[in-house]
Amino acid sequence: MSLAKSPWIIHVNVNSCNGCDIEVVACLTPLYDAERFGVLNIGTPKQADIMVVTGSVNYKNVNVLKNIYNQIPDPKVVLAVGACASTGGIFHDCYNVVGGVDQVIPVDAYVPGCCPRPEAILDGVVAALSILENKKKGNIKGKEVKLKGKEVPSNA
């Protein structure tokens, strides 16, 4: 059975302004209706295939993000949604912001925009599906990300 026919996603909000989050939820509701492709939003990382991350990373939630990533079984794909998740966005200079999600966990696909439209997010999920298939065929496993102790900002 093909995994890409019915991917289950987990939505993780790390440091987002809610703009991307409501667009991710809008993808799942009737107008855009990602569920017709078999995409299901699931609350637990243990059952998820695709991790949809919105927002940049800060010093408090960095371990939350790593923890959720480590709990997702292989093969897994990480999709960074929005400008903040991709690079840190307009907040990249803030004192509490580490940067984009790829500073902490490996990211497979990016959806740019502030906020990206639901069509763009769906496009990102479709791109993630082919990566997921490839990872399954090649038996590629995600690296376990080490949790560190309390991280202190370098400029503090």
Next chain:
Amino acid sequence: MTTVIPFGPQHPVLPEPVSLKLEIDNDVVVGVLPSLGYVHRGLEKFIDTKDFNQTMYICERICGICSGIHGITYSRAVEKLFDIEVPERAQYLRVINSELCRIHSHLLWLGLFADGFGFESLFYECWKYREDVLDVLERFTGNRVIHSMSKVGGASRDLTKEQIDQILKTLDDLEPKVKNIEKVFVNNYTVKKRLVGLGVMSKQLAYEAGTAGPTLRGSGNAIDVRNTSDYDIYKDLGFKTAVAKEGDCYGRTKVRIDEIYEAIKLIRNAISKLPEGEIATRVKGFPTGEAIIRAEQPRGEVVYYVKGNGTKNLERLKVRTPTFANIPSLLLMLPGVKLADVPIVVLTIDPCISCTER
């Protein structure tokens, strides 16, 4: 003996990271300890590096749901520093944008709330109707979520005749649809069973706890910043404050549904009175002095404090958001509530964590 159960930061019901440590005794909550900081970016410091016009775009990204009203409130605060009068048409455009934001925010909340108590088809229904409002907002401002309609000195976009017709047509279609979902929220036996008598706050307690917005009005306090005299042109538009006496989750839901009807009326009134003319005045120089502005967001009262020192950057920006005022009320509502009902009570204050932590 009590057990401590962590609720969040990653929880299926809440789209946002907030952590509550719940002390449970026999399935009943006896104590709550909130922990914040998962969405702190440090925006009030960040404005040091941006000039006062660019800060508007930072303020809009404090929160993606009430972004329009954040931008408008910041613009009003800086206009107070400059002591300039905004053209009347711009004020009307701001009211139309604010109220459209309020409708979409309340429909969003009603949907998430329905999802919170497991009524998934109702969730989809609310979000389907919300898309109509977003379509109008996109035609008006150019984007679905972050609008950037306001700027210091007025509005950056004007409404054309076609757009006005589109807004009126959408509102006419929307009103019966909201009546449909109101029937379910207010009369449905199962929904009432979940909501009535849950998370009760008396009128006096809600006032003394310093709550804001629908949380305050759901307990019978008719307090709304839009009634005050210095808030744009709301006083000319004939606006009724939505209040419910119950003080429980049911009352707070009814207030939000009534506010959708009020917002629809306000937009119709504003469009019927929309004057012709300029939409922005020129702003010269740099801001000096201090100003405080209050505004009514979908979640309650927001307070902006700005201080300028004659340079292009503001010296200080301080934002007190409604959820910051409402989180302490959770400590009053949650004790005595069963663990299974905790998500519902937390959702009724309409928590916006990214506003609170900035």
